Amino acid sequence: MKIRTMAGLPLAALTGSLLLGVTAATAADPIKIGVLEDQSGDFAAATLVKVHAIELATEEINKAGGIAGRPIELVVYDTQSDNTRYQEFMRRVLQRDKVDVVFAGFSSASREAYRPIVNQFDGFAFYNNQYEGGVCDANMVVTGAVPEQQFSTLIPWMMETYGKKVYTIAADYNFGQISAEWVRNIVKENGGEMVGEEFIPLGVSQFSQTIQNIQSAKPDFVVTLLVGTAQASYYEQAAAASVGLPMASSVNVGQGYEHKRFTPPSLKDMYVTTNYIEEVDSPASKAFLDKFRAKFPDEPYVNQEAANSYIAINLYKQMVERAGGSTAREDLRKVIAAGDVCFDGPSGKVCLDPKSQHMSHTIFLAKVNDTHGIEFPKVWEDIKPYWLGDAGCDLTKNDPSEQYTPSNPPPKP
Template sequence: MSTMRDPAHSIVQDREIPADDGPGRDESPTLTRREFVTATAVAGAALGLESATFGVPNIVSGAAASTIKFGLLEDRSGNFAIFGLNKWHGTQLAIKEINDGFTLKGGLQGPGSPGVFAKVAAKPPIEHPKLGSGSSVIDRGEAPSKDAVVWDEADEYLEKSGDQGVLGRKIDLIAPDPQSDNRQFQSLARRLILQDKADVIMAGFASAEREALRPIMDENKMLYFYNNQYEGGVADKYTFCTGALPEQQILPVMQYMIQRFGRRIYTLAADYNFGQLSAAWTRAMAPVLGAEVIGEEFIPLSVSQFSSSIARIQQVKPDWLMMYITGQNHSNYYPQAQAAGVRIPMGSSINIAQGYEHLRFKPPALARFHVTASYMEEIPTPRNRKFVERWRKMFPDEPYMAMEGHSAYVATHLYAKAVRLARTTDKPAVMEALESGIGVEAPAGWVRMDPATHHLSQYIRLASCDENHNITFVAEWPHIDPWWTRRLGVNLVRTPEYKQYIPDEDPFFKKFLKK
């Protein structure tokens, strides 16, 4: 199949692979060329090393004129389309920028290293009621304080790469629709690997989709990015995760909710691995934080009526709800609970940041809702305003710029930066570059790929939704490491693994998870 190019633009447009029972060829939306603010060069020796490669002959695998084949599997139809479309758009925007000659600032440095933008952070916004702000995240399992070196953000996060595309090669986006179907994911992944010879694959919203894919990626030694917040624990040589983790989301939001609203928690969770394991994190950490889970329910993804759940919640009267429901069906809980008179505060690691329920449903259905997020459109910083402007110039009808769209955008730029650092698209070399401590200045804040775990450090904010569905940020943590699997001994640079750890395998958690 030939590559299509819009002559007015420098992005290589999507190519659709026909699925077994899938849709026909998809055409990318018309892309408007944008003028970018020229960024000043970032100082720092490590970053200079990366930038210096632009002036020497490129060393690439394959013919110099070939494109980089970028496989993308995100749901554009089915139960998870509301999330997948946003991730598809985030990937397209990043590819447009890369093919136009722009890159995210960043390189081989980050918080705690000697480099640019470093400063000492302010006082932590939240203190543990008993342990105080200086207690250890490793020993106590709580969110770290801001008493550390973090990055002072520049308004502009893009700079010229010195290269249209990567190493003289444009990125060719191959993006079939897996239709929220695990079998389609598997079939299309094999086609991307075996027929299209993809250089990289980014795929999946739901954890069930990821777990359907990982064995295929491992078998074929395929470089795989999972760009979604999730329940944590994946330790896989070929998998790199750019979404937020329980230690970056669940622990901070639990701390806040317990301090603000009380110790009695009721959990509503989706009945698959994401919901089950996220609920296990909540059960494990509740006693550590002086709280208790007084009830939990696991809701099948097909369920859209919640009258029985609402009745049980009204009967037990928890202080607050922990929400791990997901998908378009589950989102119906919020207007139904509002109609039934439920006014209980809610905490989450996903809702409103992923599915923008605060815009989809009339106020006050999401009133008193709180979420810890690595990105939300409402972040009130100059660099995020520029990001929103660029996104909406390319996708003017986007209903909301969500957390996972940002993760997909960052992952695409991070991959391109790793290819430049490796000076090849050969997968082992790119993986080695990703394991070098590489980081980028994302629109939400600085992120860094942790070599040992293949997960990002994250800039986390806690958002609160009021009676009118306005968003305010009541706390922030500029740098939370992916520490949990490291505590379990995971070091993928030293010892490759191909599994997912669960809270039951952590001796510290296990004693709190006994039935």
């Protein structure tokens, strides 16, 4: 590829650019994808694998001839679980490296830190993480699962199975606060009762008092929306104190593979809704896992964000090819607006919703048993990311670039 570019006559290139626009002139130039993920710091355990998934997808696509004949070139920076690094590196990939698209972010705090910069430079970014939902922004594509996919399935199921008294402990930042709001609303809609709610600052690792508060409130199950490795110490400490309550979560297991990191049975009766984990027993999942282990034999766990990152690269490839090789964001959004950008990947068939630019998912209910094996008591097929669209976000018509929550929905026209 490189050689052909070098050998191409400057005159031909010049004429090309004059006649056919930038796309044709750079036909053999690589498509640059910026990758900003936490490869060190508090979140690294869950996010190193995302970088590997992107490398795997890139290698496959490049071997098969690239995207519209152009190879992918990754521009990777380690954001160190630090929001200010996201801002620095987002400016760098958009201004200096001039990437075509950016794949970025784990925590919602980091996403909200970099999103204004993507808007400022009118870039295009994929956020491949499950999150608290509500981002209505034409510069963003979100491939992770959102509350209507994770909580509207999980919480009613838990209440039916275990009872209606719920206690939430959540990480104290936008993800935890907004997710807890979703849980609160769903519990109320289903006739349940919140017997307690506590928000834990990131980085807290000692939970004696929290455990005692939970025990005094006597809930039927605990919703754990804890983030980061420090907070993950909760499970070990709760198990040591024999709390013995079932737990429900949108982030554990599927993200931080706590069932692999802790000694059984500390995560017994943890229920998680996830769109992918390596235990998913389907031929597509097995094939994905085999490819992953072949390239990265030491990978501790292939989580849902790995699958989402892998899917995201393939969706991006499809969009660019359907846009005739253009990487211009508006051309790609026209493809998304067609409503049939779908990919049959490790987690089954997923499609992008044009109104919110979020993705549909098959949602697996994963249950951790007493030996930390995974069972799937229930699977919800093809759950759409409907909330934003129903609430009034329609990116095909306008671009508010806002994050909405149930208590702060899009303004009614």
